[in-house]
Amino acid sequence: MAAIEVQGLHKRYKATVAVEDVSLTVEDGEIYGVLGRNGAGKSTTVEAVAGLRRPDRGRIRVFGLDPRRDRRRLRQVLGVQLQDAALHSALTVTELVRLYRSFYRDGADPDELIDRVGLAERRRTRFERLSGGEQQRLNIALALAGRPRAVILDELTTGLDPEARRQMWATVEELRDGGVTVVLVSHHMEEVERLCDRVALIERGRVAAVDTPDGLVARAGLEQVVRFRTAAPFDPAVLDRVPEVRSVGTEDGLVTATGGGNLLHAVSTALVRADVTALDTRFERATLEDAFLALTGSPFDRSGR
């Protein structure tokens, strides 16, 4: 059974069509990225999955549960960290984590959870006195308080400094390694590229593409480049019959092969077969950001429609 299934989701707010037609399947145990510019419909989609928005149309199942009909059971299996969660600001970190823990039959150990998100030193600090990044980390701890089977993390690392962000990424990987399904809504290309097993590109309320980060880059058909030098003079004919290679050029002893597919592997294999020793091999490929641009036809400038 898939962890989350969304079919034909539609949601409009008065004149604004937020979600036009979204269908997606999140497999159990994967980190599934939801990527798109501001206003694309990402939050509306995941909030509908969490039972927080009533869809106009469409079918949603989370481990077989209907988010609106089975809300209480859903809460036991799905953790949610949303943008701008409003918390009781006078409570301390420990108090809030214990409070949230009390909502669940089988939950996480509060102290362990606080350590895990790096707030051990702030246990006795009230929510309102935490920095933006610390509040964010607390929100994540609260989403994990019920030891959910799946968790929705919306803008996980917004407001975190680079070190805290890396710490959060490690936490997400640990969750996946522990069998938790993660839905990660993000603007952060590097984050998505690094963490997600698969990514849905949402554009104007629709799913423009779903694939692995590498698959999206490959789908965009963008060129990859392998550059290397050789110990002995190089005969470009060695790469002539490699289907992945589109062009080969040599300048001042630097060989440049461009192409697609698994270019690096194909070139390396052909060189080994021809008994050519490559030196200083460099590989450049398009990034997810390049792919986003190619697949949606406009730059990822974060400003909506």
Ligand SMILES: Nc1ncnc2c1ncn2[C@@H]1O[C@H](COP(=O)(O)OP(=O)(O)OP(=O)(O)O)[C@@H](O)[C@H]1O
């Ligand atoms: N409660 C609401 N009332 C009216 N319009 C809304 C509401 N919530 C969202 N919208 C509009 O619906 C569209 C989709 O919003 P949504 O928050 O789902 O996008 P998003 O992809 O999550 O954007 P962001 O990256 O900015 O969070 C936007 O045009 C937004 O202004």
